[in-house]
Amino acid sequence: MSEEEKKDYAESPINLEYHYTAGSATTRFLNQVKEGKIVGQSCPKCSAVYVPPRGSCPRCGVATNIEVPLTDKGCIESFTIVHIPIPGNPIVPPYVCAMIRLDGANISFLHLIQGIDVEEIRIGMRIQAVWKPKDEWTHSLENIKWFTPIDEPDVDVATLRFQES
Amino acid sequence: MSDQKDLLRAPFELAYNYKRSSGPLMSKFFDALAEQKILGTKSSTGKVYAPAAEFDPETHESLSDLVEVGPGGVIESFSWIEEPKHHHLIKNPFAFALIKLDGADTSMLHMVTECDEEDLKIGSRVTANWSATIENRITDIKFFTLEK
Numbered sequence: 405m406s407e408e409e410k411k412d413y414a415e416s417p418i419n420l421e422y423h424y425t426a427g428s429a430t431t432r433f434l435n436q437v438k439e440g441k442i443v444g445q446s447c448p449k450c451s452a453v454y455v456p457p458r459g460s461c462p463r464c465g466v467a468t469n470i471e472v473p474l475t476d477k478g479c480i481e482s483f484t485i486v487h488i489p490i491p492g493n494p495i496v497p498p499y500v501c502a503m504i505r506l507d508g509a510n511i512s513f514l515h516l517i518q519g520i521d522v523e524e525i526r527i528g529m530r531i532q533a534v535w536k537p538k539d540e541w542t543h544s545l546e547n548i549k550w551f552t553p554i555d556e557p558d559v560d561v562a563t564l565r566f567q568e569s
Numbered sequence: 570m571s572d573q574k575d576l577l578r579a580p581f582e583l584a585y586n587y588k589r590s591s592g593p594l595m596s597k598f599f600d601a602l603a604e605q606k607i608l609g610t611k612s613s614t615g616k617v618y619a620p621a622a623e624f625d626p627e628t629h630e631s632l633s634d635l636v637e638v639g640p641g642g643v644i645e646s647f648s649w650i651e652e653p654k655h656h657h658l659i660k661n662p663f664a665f666a667l668i669k670l671d672g673a674d675t676s677m678l679h680m681v682t683e684c685d686e687e688d689l690k691i692g693s694r695v696t697a698n699w700s701a702t703i704e705n706r707i708t709d710i711k712f713f714t715l716e717k
Contacts, residue, residue, distance in 0.1 A: 412703060414599065416589035419582060421656075426577035434577055491586055543577055 426543075429459030429468065434543040440535060443503035444509055446470040451509040456501050456545070476533035476548070479559040484524050499505060504531065504551055510566050515545070519552035530556035597635060602709040605699050609673050619667040619673035620707070639670035640697035641716060646676075649686045659712060663695050664689055668713060680712040688715060 426434060428443060433456050436443040445468035452461060452471050460467055470507035500522055503512040517525060518534070531551040541547045547562035594610070601608045603627040610632035610703055616625070619638040624631055647666035653659055663682035666689075670677065675683030681695055695713040703709055 413590055416587045418585045418587060420584070422581040422583065424579050424581040427577075428576065433573065468657045542577075549597045 426465050427562070428552045429457045430562055432471070433457050437545060438541055440538065440541060442474045442476055442506065442533075444472045444474050444506075446472045453508055454511050454515055455506055455509045459511065464516050472508065474508050475504050475507070476535075477554065478504050478509070478531060478551075479561070480517065480525065480527055480531060481505040481512045481561055482527060482566065483517065483525055485525070500525050502531075502551070505561075505564055513545070515548060516550035518550040524557070528558040530533060530559065531552050544553075592623065594621060594635075595631065599689045599705040599707075601635075602636075602707070603639075603703045605697075605709075606637050607670060607697065607710070609638040609670070609675075610634060611636050611658065617672060618675050618697070619670050622675075623642070628637055636672065638672040639663045642668045642670035642673070642676075642695055644681065644689065644691055644693045644695060645669050646691060647681065647689055649689070662686070664714065666695070666713070668695060672717070679710060680708070681714065682712050683714045697716050 422525050433445070442455060445457035445459070446453045447464055448470060449463035449464040449466050449532050451462060452463060453474070454461070454468055455474055457468055458527040480490060481542060483500050483505040485498050485500055487498050491499050495516070500517040501514055502517045502525070508553050517531065521541045530553065532554045533548040534550055535541075536547055536549050575643070575704050589676045590715045595693065598608045607619065608616045608621050611617050611634040612628060612632055613624040613630060614625075614628060616627070617636055617638065618632070621635060622632055645667040647664040649662070650657065651662050653661070655661075657713075659682050660681060660682055664686075664717045665678060666681045667676040668679055668681075669675070681689065694716040696716050698714055700709050700711040
């Protein structure tokens with residue numbers, strides 16, 4: 405880089421400092437995550453199961469006051485292969501971010517997929533959580549290192565659509 | 570419902586490591602700061618914008634005629650900060666002020682310190698104090714102080 409080019413750029417970092425308060429529903433959820441358990445919350449009206457729970461059912465507008473223990477198995481509802489590195493992110497591209505639909509849940513959440521060639525990933529693939537060692541568990545879904553494919557038949561994601569009972 | 574005191578809380582910092590391209594004209598403005606000079610731009614109407622502006626907001630012309638302004642100027646408006654927070658660059662009481670530099674027709678935002686709130690008036694004369702470290706940023710002007 406020439407001297408002239410270097411001068412044309414100025415470091416201009418922006419830092420936003422927040423104090424995050426989890427709220428009642430997320431606190432309940434994260435306290436279970438700390439123990440290695442995934443517990444969703446269910447709507448008393450339409451019975452939809454939310455994980456991670458936000459405390460209310462967006463469909464019915466009521467509090468999700470029923471705790472529903474879930475497994476750490478599910479399927480890939482959608483995914484993206486990331487090729488561009490993000491500054492400060494230790495994961496080396498290409499890697500896969502996927503929307504994970506746990507068995508028994510009616511919404512999905514974002515997590516990593518590892519342990520498979522990125523070209524092999526497909527929607528509907530069965531996956532299971534790979535947990536960090538127990539002594540590293542905190543109040544965070546990062547207790548799960550990533551999800552990895554398991555030897556089970558694919559799921560037709562169209563069947564996952566919520567059906568009102 | 571959990572008790573308020575049982576809720577999980579954590580500090581969270583969101584950081585964007587932007588690099589900003591100053592462009593050809595503003596690069597000259599920032600380079601000049603390293604030489605303890607403040608530049609403005611003069612439009613065809615004779616109006617001087619300081620800090621330098623790339624375009625005239627009135628005539629919409631592209632500006633390139635750089636002129637030196639300051640380092641003294643006049644306070645046009647100010648807001649006193651009695652208790653600076655941790656993110657403020659000055660730890661003692663100071664003012665954010667709009668300062669119309671000598672030779673300029675517009676004012677620029679900077680800080681005025683080493684004075685009491687009562688000492689500041691709209692129309693007070695101030696002058697630039699330079700930072701010991703040069704980073705080609707507006708903070709190369711450390712702050713302004715009242716002219717002695």
